[in-house]
Amino acid sequence: MNHDAAKVKQVAEQIKTKGIKFINLQFTDIMGMVKSVGIPVEMWAEVVDHGLWFDGSSIQGFARIAESDMLLHPDLDTFAVIPWDMDVPTARVISDVHLPSGEPFSGDPRNVLKRALAEAAALGYQYFTGPELEFFLFQPHADGSLVPLTPHDQAGYFDVSTDLAHSVRRQMVAALGAFGITVEALHHEVAVGQHEIDFKYDAALRTADNAVTLRLTMKAIAQRNGLYATFMPKPVAGINGNGMHTHQSLWRDGKNSFADPNDEYGLSQLAKKFIAGQLKHARSLSAIIAPLVNSYKRLVPGYEAPVYLSWARVNRSALIRVPKVSPGRVLTATRIELRCPDPSANPYLAFAVMLKAGLDGISSDLPVPEPKEENLYHLDEAALAQLVSMPGSLGEAIEELKRSELVKATLGDHLFDRYVEARTQEWDEYRINVSQWELDRYLPVY
Numbered sequence: 001m002n003h004d005a006a007k008v009k010q011v012a013e014q015i016k017t018k019g020i021k022f023i024n025l026q027f028t029d030i031m032g033m034v035k036s037v038g039i040p041v042e043m044w045a046e047v048v049d050h051g052l053w054f055d056g057s058s059i060q061g062f063a064r065i066a067e068s069d070m071l072l073h074p075d076l077d078t079f080a081v082i083p084w085d086m087d088v089p090t091a092r093v094i095s096d097v098h099l100p101s102g103e104p105f106s107g108d109p110r111n112v113l114k115r116a117l118a119e120a121a122a123l124g125y126q127y128f129t130g131p132e133l134e135f136f137l138f139q140p141h142a143d144g145s146l147v148p149l150t151p152h153d154q155a156g157y158f159d160v161s162t163d164l165a166h167s168v169r170r171q172m173v174a175a176l177g178a179f180g181i182t183v184e185a186l187h188h189e190v191a192v193g194q195h196e197i198d199f200k201y202d203a204a205l206r207t208a209d210n211a212v213t214l215r216l217t218m219k220a221i222a223q224r225n226g227l228y229a230t231f232m233p234k235p236v237a238g239i240n241g242n243g244m245h246t247h248q249s250l251w252r253d254g255k256n257s258f259a260d261p262n263d264e265y266g267l268s269q270l271a272k273k274f275i276a277g278q279l280k281h282a283r284s285l286s287a288i289i290a291p292l293v294n295s296y297k298r299l300v301p302g303y304e305a306p307v308y309l310s311w312a313r314v315n316r317s318a319l320i321r322v323p324k325v326s327p328g329r330v331l332t333a334t335r336i337e338l339r340c341p342d343p344s345a346n347p348y349l350a351f352a353v354m355l356k357a358g359l360d361g362i363s364s365d366l367p368v369p370e371p372k373e374e375n376l377y378h379l380d381e382a383a384l385a386q387l388v389s390m391p392g393s394l395g396e397a398i399e400e401l402k403r404s405e406l407v408k409a410t411l412g413d414h415l416f417d418r419y420v421e422a423r424t425q426e427w428d429e430y431r432i433n434v435s436q437w438e439l440d441r442y443l444p445v446y
Contacts, residue, residue, distance in 0.1 A: 003048060007076045015041060015091070018081050024092040025052055025072045026212075028109050030061035030419055031291070032346030034216055036092070037072070047074060051098060061418035062097070062107055070105060071098040078209055083178035084220050094209050107415040109348035113208055116352040116410055120250070120359060125257065127355050130201030130247035130335070131211050133343040135218055136193050136235055137165055138228045149236060151193025152227055163188045165195060172197060172221045179217070181210050191239040201247060201335075204355065208347040211244075215343065231343035233290070234297035241298030243305060244289075244343040247323065248354065249335040250274065259334035265313055265322050265371075266334050272368040275320055275336055277361020278354065279309050279369065282319060282340070284404035285357060286390055287397035287423055289341035289350045293430045296393050298342060306339045308387040310372040318372055319390070340390060349411065349419075356410045395427045 014020075023044055024036045037054060039047060057068035078094035097108035104111045120127050137152040153164035165188065173183045182200040189196050197218070199210055215231055222229035234241035250257045250270070258271035267275075278285075290299060298305050311320035319340055325333040341350055360366075372387075391397035401407060401420060408416045 003076055008048060011076050011079050014079070014081070015044065018089055018091070020081065020089050020091045022088065022090045023047075024082070024090060025074055025095045026092050027072060027095050027097055028212060028346060028348065029059050030107070030109060030346065030349070030415055030422065032109070032212070032344070032349070033060075034212060035059060038090070047072075048076075052095075056097070056105075061415065061422060062105070069100050071100065071102075072096070073098055080179045083175045084224060094212075106412045107418070109346050109415070110205075110208070112411055112415060113205055113348040113352045115412075116355045117204060120355060123359070124252050125250040125359075126252070127204045127351070128201055128249050128251060128335075129204045129207045129351055129354075130198075131207065131341070131343075131347065132196055132198050132243070132245045132247075133211060133214055133231060134189055134194060134196045134242040134244070135229050135231050135343065136191070136242065137168065137195060137222055138193060138230065138235075140226070140228055146228055151191075151236070153188075154192050155188045156192070157188065157190045159188050168221065168225050168227065169195060169197060171225070172218055175217045175221055176214060179210075179213050181213065189240070191236070191241075194240065194242070204351045208351055211343075211347040233292060233295045233342040233344055235294075237297070241305060242343050243298070243339065244341040244345060244350075245337050245339045246341050246350070246354065247335045247337050248274075248358070250358075256332055256334055258336065259331045261330045266325065266330050267322060267336075270362060271334070271336060273361040273364075273366055274358035275311050275361065276366035276368040277358045277364070278320060278338060279311065280361065280366060281353075281357035281404065281406055282309055283388075283391055283397075283400045284407055285353050286340070287394065287401040288353050288407065288419075289338075289345050290390075290397070291346070291394075291423065292342075292344050293394045293426060295342050295344065296391070296397070299340065299390055299392075306390070308372075308389050310387065311336075311368070312371045312373045315371075315373050349415075353407050353410050356406055360406055393427075394423065395431070398423050398427060 020041050022038050024038045026034055026036045028034055051071035051073045054070055055068050056062040056070035072095040074093040074095045082090045082092055096110055097105040099105050117127060138146055139150045139152050140146055155162040169186045173186055176183055184198050184200055186197045218229040231242055258268055260268040299307055306319040310318045312318040313322045321337045323337055391400055
């Protein structure tokens with residue numbers, strides 16, 4: 001494997017200076033779950049040169065038993081010391097999955113995003129993203145169980161006196177800093193026990209790596225404080241769920257291609273075509289960006305979660321929003337925000353399909369519909385009937401996914417088929433399950 005010699009030397013010096021004893025090679029399965037294999041530091045040089053073999057048939061969606069041998073190749077730019085493993089100093093490095101031939105594995109989610117980014121690069125564009133991953137902190141019971149759920153506090157949006165997680169969030173930010181992730185804001189969210197830590201907008205591959213790292217970090221630091229962090233989209237009925245609102249822009253030759261100071265919304269025609277592409281494909285992207293049965297308990301009217309295919313500036317019920325920017329930052333900060341993804345999504349796959357949908361809007365010269373600035377949840381039935389909505393269940397989202405040539409081309413045949421299979425199995429298990437709600441509702445009556 002060819003690595004930059006200066007980077008190899010830099011990592012070696014960091015290993016020596018920090019006294020690193022073990023290195024974890026991390027990657028994600030198709031669902032976005034982090035997988036890791038540790039090596040003693042003495043094996044590092046060999047892994048850098050030749051990669052590390054592993055059994056791909058044991059990873060969901062990767063390979064059949066007859067073709068299971070795969071290689072992990074570390075991306076040295078992601079090397080970092082794990083800040084909570086200081087008893088035995090350990091580092092992590094995010095890795096790409098390769099076949100024995102040396103070719104990148106088409107079913108590796110990180111490679112899926114790399115392919116989409118390469119297509120954008122061939123058109124002269126660099127894709128930037130900034131996701132906002134919301135999460136809950138729950139207090140486990142004495143026996144370690146979580147149910148019934150007990151939120152860590154009773155605070156609300158930006159509250160201070162009732163917010164019990166000030167210290168925990170600061171610990172989380174310090175840990176993210178150790179991974180080279182620059183945090184821009186941290187605060188309590190709307191729902192009790194709900195929080196958000198936003199990190200700096202960046203090129204999409206680095207942002208996806210950071211999103212995966214953030215989820216792991218939040219869980220690790222919460223556990224060290226006797227708490228449980230979850231990114232489940234809708235853990236508690238009747239209050240806001242966890243979203244992953246994702247800010248996006250395309251750049252070309254160091255300039256923001258989405259910005260036009262002379263436009264009413266500050267958006268270029270290219271940005272509007274990108275919006276049109278995402279609105280066109282939104283329903284077929286849904287099973288990727290809102291991938292769980294539980295995701296569709298969040299995507300209902302009334303909780304700031306978008307349901308209808310629309311775009312606007314100030315309207316948070318719209319699927320795509322155009323955030324306001326300071327007058328002096330129009331050329332650099334102009335972006336669009338897709339509000340339907342949730343943090344259970346695999347960020348590599350989510351960013352890949354979002355990018356390809358936007359690029360399709362550009363290449364197809366799609367006209368953007370008129371913005372909808374009114375609160376869509378306050379419209380009458382006749383007006384709502386004119387709007388197209390997102391899928392109402394994972395089952396509906398899967399059917400939309402199956403028909404999408406764009407998503408299939410983005411994921412590749414291998415990953416697409418296995419992803420559909422896995423989500424269909426999840427939906428089928430949910431459909432045939434008899435819930436406690438059904439027993440409570442029907443058993444005493446029928």
